[in-house]
Amino acid sequence: MFSGVLATCRPGFEKECAAELSERAAQFGFSGYPQTQPDSGFCVFHFHEPVNARCFEAFEWKSLIFARSVFCLLGRQIEVPEDDRVTPLVKFVKEAPGKLKPIALLVESPDSDAGRELSAFCRSFSKPLHAALVKLGINTRFWDDEFVSPDTDAQCLHVFFLNYQRVYLGVSIMRLGSPWPRGIVRLKFPADAPSRSTLKLEEAFLTFLNEDERAAALSPSRRAVDLGACPGGWTYQFVRRGIRTMAVDNGAMDERLMETGLVEHLKVDGFKFSPPRPVDWMVCDMVEQPKRVAELALNWWQAQSARRLIFNLKLPMKKRWNEVSEIRTVLDEHLKNSGRSYRLLMKHLYHDREEITVYIGPHG
Ligand SMILES: C[S@@+](CC[C@H](N)C(=O)[O-])C[C@H]1O[C@@H](n2cnc3c(N)ncnc32)[C@H](O)[C@@H]1O
Structure with a gap:
């Protein structure tokens, strides 16, 4: 059961992303409200009542215009103390309703100025979190550019850091999401191409x-x-x-x-x-x-x-x-x-x- 949906977007397009998530939620009969902050690079749509797995299908990445990536939220923000961030997250995953079987783990932050400062931390934090999840019997791989998700209903566990203390946890079905982690596709500019476009x-x-x-x-x-x-x-x-x-x-x-x-x-x-x-x-x-x-x-x-x-x-x-x-x-x-x-x-x-x-x- 999901409490909402989080979509990342280009910073500056949060309002459009919020309008789109709201429209989609209404089409599927999910009542709730959007929450955004200018230039934050993401938008959350909170449901008034928990929503089942239809959440994945409703917010399929390809069908959304302004969402770079999207995942369904397992609850509200989680506070993580600086001296031990792993324990509350693992506890949350353990107690999450419905059996979570992610095959991939993505520890991420928004593509905003503030969010980008967290990216090195996110990379290093992946390792202890991964080790703790393995102990729990959840054996995931890190989702990076080399990892190609199978064309099945394989899940990815998203750990989305808003800052060093606050995190959203969520899940996506990889087949229905962006093929690239955080929806950011890294393409090499060909040296002989006439324009960046x-x-x-x-x-x-x-x-x-x-x-x-x-x-x-x-x-x-x-x-x-x-x-x-x-x-x-x-x-x-x-x-x-x-x-x-x-x-x-x-x-x-x-x-x-x-x-x-x-x-x-x-x-x-x-x-x-x-x-x-x-x-x-x-x-x-x-x-x-x-x-x-x-x-x-x-x-x-x-x-x-x-x-x-x-x-x-x-x-x-x-x-x-x-x-x-x-x-x-x-x-x-x-x-x-x-x-x-x-x-x-x-x-x-x-x-x-x-x-x-x-x-x-x-x-x-
Ligand atoms: C953004 S640029 C295109 C860049 C190109 N796609 C690239 O990758 O190099 C827009 C182009 O549209 C052309 N353009 C604008 N109006 C046009 C029209 N009515 N007929 C033909 N070309 C037009 C302009 O001359 C300009 O070169």
Whole structure:
């Protein structure tokens, strides 16, 4: 039984995260209230009554936009004295209702200025806590970037330090959560990429497609259109996979990308361009009104000009949640009416700042 849910987010987006958790809780009939602090990097939604395992499904990471990672809470904050933090935590785990069988342990802190100061402590604290859990018969592994969770209902135990004295304990089902600890994906910036924004599209591929889908949808025989392509960070992601790409933008494309012979640079308006024949991908990073970009994407989908779409929506300064939620409703309605099966996913990626990334593709 869970007392609430904790979602981490990019610091500065707590209000959006809270609005989203509240909306989701209401959809599932879980009454409660959100609790946030500006720039804390996380948000808690407390339930008025304990919620069963439906909590996992309700707050599935992929279906949430602003949550970087999410887990269900085993209770309120726990006080841990500085001279022995392990004992109260182990006691809590031992007494937690329902049998906990985590296979992974993540000792973490928020991605805020204050939280990052705790990260070295969290790493070192993992060891004595792990040893104490093993004694209790709970044999977990540390969840790090090398650890790949099996595609089962395997659980992760989250120990979330707010400061040196206060902790939230919770559980996630790894299959339903972010594939990366704390939802933070560490990608190496390729030395020959023309812009840092290349990492956004790489993260989007990893977030929205599974391994099999990536192998099929990003094979060299595919064709792509990149709207607002210059200097070419997104185009680079296709070219490095051998995918021919039409780069649409009035600006200058990176010379090295052009030398590959895989890129056709078209200096035309991205809102007026349509490909001579349907392509596998349309991606769009034009800085424009989000509603206008969403409408453009729907036109591409409607005309079946591309099989899969990835586009960025720049967030407004104010009422960001309202705007995003309205656009999602519009997208969903139009896609439903198109009569084709589709998957719509929206995510504030780790590499996104004042924008979110949207994926539309076939179902399965
Ligand atoms: C954020 S940058 C794109 C960066 C690119 N994705 C990368 O990774 O290097 C936005 C680009 O959109 C282009 N753009 C804006 N409006 C456009 C339009 N109507 N048609 C084509 N390109 C447009 C701009 O010229 C600019 O190069």
